[in-house]
Amino acid sequence: MAKAVVIGAGLAGLTAAIRLGEVGFNVTLLAAGYGGLPLSPGTVDVFGYAPKQVADPLQAASEAPPPHPYAVIGAERLRSGLEWIANSLGPEFLVGAIDRNWLLPTAAGALRPTCLAPPSMAAGQGQVDAVIGFAQLKDFPAALVAGNLGARPVILDFPARDAEAECSSVVYARAFDDPGFRERFAAAARPLLRPGERVALPAVLGSRDTHPVREVSGLLQAEVFEVATVPPSVPGLRLNAALLARARAAGVRMVNGSRAVGFSVDKDRISAVEVAAAGSPEFLRADAFVLATGGFESQGLVMDSHGVISEPLFGLPVAAPQAAAFAADFWADHPLLRAGVRVDSELRPVDADAGPVHSNLRAVGGVIGGANRIRELSGDGIAIGSAWAAAESLRRMK
Amino acid sequence: MTELVGHDFARASLDHCLKCTICETQCPVAAVTPLFPGPKYVGPQAERFRAGLSVDASVDYCSSCGTCTLVCPQGVQIAELNSQARAAMKAKHMPPRDRLISQTTLMGAVMTPFAPLANWALGNRPIRTVVEHTFGIHRDAPMPPAQSQSFMGWWKRRPQVQPDAPRGQVVFFHGCAGGYFEVETSKCAVEVLEFLGYEVIVPEQGCCGLAMQSNGLYRSAGAAVVKLSQSLLHGDLPIISASGSCTGMLKHEAREIMGVADEAVAEAGRRIRDIMQFLRDLLEAGELPLNFAPINKRLLYHAPCQLKSQGMGMPALDVLQLIPGLEVDESGVPCCGIAGTYGLKREKYQIAQAVGKSLFDQAKTHDLVVCDTETCRWQIRKSAGVRVEHPIMAVHQGYGLSEPGALIG
Numbered sequence: 001m002a003k004a005v006v007i008g009a010g011l012a013g014l015t016a017a018i019r020l021g022e023v024g025f026n027v028t029l030l031a032a033g034y035g036g037l038p039l040s041p042g043t044v045d046v047f048g049y050a051p052k053q054v055a056d057p058l059q060a061a062s063e064a065p066p067p068h069p070y071a072v073i074g075a076e077r078l079r080s081g082l083e084w085i086a087n088s089l090g091p092e093f094l095v096g097a098i099d100r101n102w103l104l105p106t107a108a109g110a111l112r113p114t115c116l117a118p119p120s121m122a123a124g125q126g127q128v129d130a131v132i133g134f135a136q137l138k139d140f141p142a143a144l145v146a147g148n149l150g151a152r153p154v155i156l157d158f159p160a161r162d163a164e165a166e167c168s169s170v171v172y173a174r175a176f177d178d179p180g181f182r183e184r185f186a187a188a189a190r191p192l193l194r195p196g197e198r199v200a201l202p203a204v205l206g207s208r209d210t211h212p213v214r215e216v217s218g219l220l221q222a223e224v225f226e227v228a229t230v231p232p233s234v235p236g237l238r239l240n241a242a243l244l245a246r247a248r249a250a251g252v253r254m255v256n257g258s259r260a261v262g263f264s265v266d267k268d269r270i271s272a273v274e275v276a277a278a279g280s281p282e283f284l285r286a287d288a289f290v291l292a293t294g295g296f297e298s299q300g301l302v303m304d305s306h307g308v309i310s311e312p313l314f315g316l317p318v319a320a321p322q323a324a325a326f327a328a329d330f331w332a333d334h335p336l337l338r339a340g341v342r343v344d345s346e347l348r349p350v351d352a353d354a355g356p357v358h359s360n361l362r363a364v365g366g367v368i369g370g371a372n373r374i375r376e377l378s379g380d381g382i383a384i385g386s387a388w389a390a391a392e393s394l395r396r397m398k
Numbered sequence: 399m400t401e402l403v404g405h406d407f408a409r410a411s412l413d414h415c416l417k418c419t420i421c422e423t424q425c426p427v428a429a430v431t432p433l434f435p436g437p438k439y440v441g442p443q444a445e446r447f448r449a450g451l452s453v454d455a456s457v458d459y460c461s462s463c464g465t466c467t468l469v470c471p472q473g474v475q476i477a478e479l480n481s482q483a484r485a486a487m488k489a490k491h492m493p494p495r496d497r498l499i500s501q502t503t504l505m506g507a508v509m510t511p512f513a514p515l516a517n518w519a520l521g522n523r524p525i526r527t528v529v530e531h532t533f534g535i536h537r538d539a540p541m542p543p544a545q546s547q548s549f550m551g552w553w554k555r556r557p558q559v560q561p562d563a564p565r566g567q568v569v570f571f572h573g574c575a576g577g578y579f580e581v582e583t584s585k586c587a588v589e590v591l592e593f594l595g596y597e598v599i600v601p602e603q604g605c606c607g608l609a610m611q612s613n614g615l616y617r618s619a620g621a622a623v624v625k626l627s628q629s630l631l632h633g634d635l636p637i638i639s640a641s642g643s644c645t646g647m648l649k650h651e652a653r654e655i656m657g658v659a660d661e662a663v664a665e666a667g668r669r670i671r672d673i674m675q676f677l678r679d680l681l682e683a684g685e686l687p688l689n690f691a692p693i694n695k696r697l698l699y700h701a702p703c704q705l706k707s708q709g710m711g712m713p714a715l716d717v718l719q720l721i722p723g724l725e726v727d728e729s730g731v732p733c734c735g736i737a738g739t740y741g742l743k744r745e746k747y748q749i750a751q752a753v754g755k756s757l758f759d760q761a762k763t764h765d766l767v768v769c770d771t772e773t774c775r776w777q778i779r780k781s782a783g784v785r786v787e788h789p790i791m792a793v794h795q796g797y798g799l800s801e802p803g804a805l806i807g
């Protein structure tokens with residue numbers, strides 16, 4: 001059985017590992033820590049702003065000029081990847097159409113374009129009557145959200161655990177797993193709502209899945225939907241857990257909490273990565289390697305004190321625009337966020353002459369340059385599209 | 399050595415914290431009690447204000463399971479900071495209970511000659527109630543079964559056959575628990591190594607100091623680990639152990655938590671392999687015999703937190719899946735709750751039970767649970783009421799070294 005090692009367990013690494021497992025690789029997924037999913041609203045953003053607000057993300061991706069990663073991935077592979085992830089997670093996790101963006105409220109009550117969304121959040125498109133918040137959940141400013149959405153704020157004094165004056169979304173989500181808590185909550189909220197109202201709640205209705213959302217809807221006799229909170233984000237954690245479970249089901253071996261720190265080569269191929277295990281290093285040998293270490297936020301890219309940007313694991317060439325490290329305007333489109341490795345159509349990192357650096361290495365997700373993922377709201381689509389394309393490429397190589 | 403030299407190392411990671419809250423969401427203790435505000439708060443956040451002193455006693459509720467350090471994307475040594483803060487906090491008034499339960503070798507040495515009596519006392523409710531009141535060890539907390547023969551007792555008395563050792567020699571480190579309580583595990587490990595063609599050397603050895611370390615007794619723990627390491631270094635032989643947590647102490651905890659900078663410890667840390675890791679190394683090198691007899695059982699494997707933090711994945715899973723007929727589920731649970739001696743303590747017993755609950759529930763639906771560390775096995779055995787063994791026992795049986803059914807049910 002051909003062996004693959006995926007380095008990084010964010011959205012890109014997890015999807016690459018699952019797909020490689022499905023197509024018959026013996027996969028090891030190595031991660032220094034969690035990726036960005038626990039901070040994500042649990043949606044799959046494909047293209048939100050290009051730079052104008054996007055209605056059809058697939059169309060916008062097909063028009064992205066090089067060196068944007070979408071120009072390499074192409075609309076067809078992006079579509080296949082998105083359809084695959086939507087099908088494998090199912091409508092319990094993701095709903096929507098690949099050629100249409102939802103416009104869903106954020107934790108500040110602004111509207112944000114996104115492609116696939118959890119069903120509990122997708123219901124938030126359109127008119128909102130009331131926004132429920134908890135006095136003990138500071139991470140969800142219900143009055144602000146309601147004000148921006150033109151809805152009525154309803155703030156409950158309703159701790160998740162006895163006498164806890166303040167806690168995070170995760171503590172509420174665990175409380176909502178308990179049917180008794182849901183009933184007590186409904187009893188407290190029902191008198192403050194009118195039947196049939198469309199009611200927004202912070203995305204804390206259950207830690208594992210969105211089944212409690214439907215139940216709370218029934219108890220309140222209202223149409224209830226979730227709005228993402230600031231991190232920790234429960235829908236992102238649900239997605240992370242669901243992907244980890246699918247990876248396990250696809251036979252992926254996990255090595256968590258360990259950083260890849262070196263590698264060995266054999267001619268044009270990488271033969272092993274060195275892992276900083278406790279005691280003495282471990283070497284993971286494989287036929288194929290997938291670099292999914294993310295961008296600056298996860299140390300997939302680093303900038304030293306001299307302003308030099310590099311890819312620290314394989315020392316791959318990094319394309320970085322000429323720009324100062326600090327910009328005057330925090331909200332401006334900072335050119336350095338487009339830094340990253342360049343890949344060919346097989347998702348192989350390339351050197352200055354556009355030739356592959358190592359024949360059995362693929363790069364996926366945020367480590368690929370050419371996009372400002374945060375501003376464009378394109379990071380999830382790039383992660384999934386590149387992971388799919390890399391897995392297909394390696395499958396052919398096998 | 400000062401009490402807290404390891405501190406600089408962990409403290410240097412403090413400024414990498416982005417306040418992303420990922421650690422908070424995965425901490426198994428914060429998930430079950432409002433008494434513990436979570437890793438970000440007691441770790442990198444409170445550390446800024448400590449200057450050697452403790453600002454918040456709630457750090458004592460951290461079990462040191464290390465889950466937070468594993469999931470932190472920025473490499474903050476959260477669990478290590480917590481251990482150090484706890485040691486500093488307790489330095490002035492160490493509870494006598496915490497000193498007592500740290501004396502693992504002494505406990506074993508005292509209990510072994512009186513095994514039936516000791517086991518009777520540990521199972522005796524009135525006695526345990528008195529112990530709870532006087533020492534703060536919860537009356538229902540899991541206690542190891544005393545054995546009438548220690549591992550060394552067996553080792554010295556077994557018939558000395560000149561082993562045929564085509565693969566050369568290895569040093570075996572049994573650990574306190576493997577020496578006095580989980581004696582069968584140690585015997586199986588040695589017999590598997592001999593079956594594979596190694597000559598096993600068992601030097602006189604003491605305690606690694608892990609229990610003292612986790613209770614903040616760094617000075618005595620540091621001395622113990624240095625002495626142990628010296629006794630385990632023989633030529634350039636590899637050191638093998640079936641005691642997953644003690645292996646972690648030698649590999650990294652002595653240095654990363656206590657800052658022990660001793661060369662013997664560093665060398666022992668480089669050489670030591672967990673027994674299942676050693677077998678997996680052989681497998682990867684194509685040198686592990688694969689002629690396992692089938693075992694038709696459904697097992698639950700729980701990877702102990704102290705093994706997960708060694709960054710080697712789950713070698714037991716890689717090896718067990720070679721045995722035909724064996725179905726192995728992985729628990730996916732971060733911690734069983736006991737965390738060494740944490741779950742024994744009166745004020746933490748209920749928390750530890752809540753931490754391990756989903757593991758105990760899974761355990762009840764399996765024929766057998768396998769787990770690499772001793773205290774976790776005691777915790778799961780006691781709390782789920784099921785048989786729990788080290789994964790090496792399945793290998794032992796698979797190689798035909800024990801009768802089918804003898805060791806693993």
Ligand SMILES: Cc1cc2nc3c(=O)[nH]c(=O)nc-3n(C[C@H](O)[C@H](O)[C@H](O)COP(=O)(O)OP(=O)(O)OC[C@H]3O[C@@H](n4cnc5c(N)ncnc54)[C@H](O)[C@@H]3O)c2cc1C
Nearest residue numbers: 008009010011012032033035036260293294365366379380
């Ligand atoms: C604050 C913020 C907000 C964002 N908001 C959005 C948004 O709203 N919409 C959107 O589409 N995108 C957004 N993004 C971007 C989005 O997070 C990423 O594009 C996407 O998650 C990238 O996924 P990834 O899998 O490539 O990397 P990551 O999720 O960053 O994962 C990287 C993984 O690699 C591991 N790793 C790194 N180095 C090593 C090593 N040497 N050895 C082993 N493992 C290693 C890490 O531990 C981690 O598991 C945001 C990013 C940030 C930072």
Ligand code: SF4
Nearest residue numbers: 415416418419421470
């Ligand atoms: S996971 Fe790491 S970076 Fe994030 S809050 Fe915890 S310590 Fe800080």
Ligand code: SF4
Nearest residue numbers: 425460461463464466
């Ligand atoms: S070591 Fe374990 S109990 Fe302590 S803070 Fe970290 S995750 Fe929580």
Ligand code: SF4
Nearest residue numbers: 702703704734737774
């Ligand atoms: S007791 Fe076991 S699973 Fe639990 S804390 Fe440790 S090694 Fe972890």
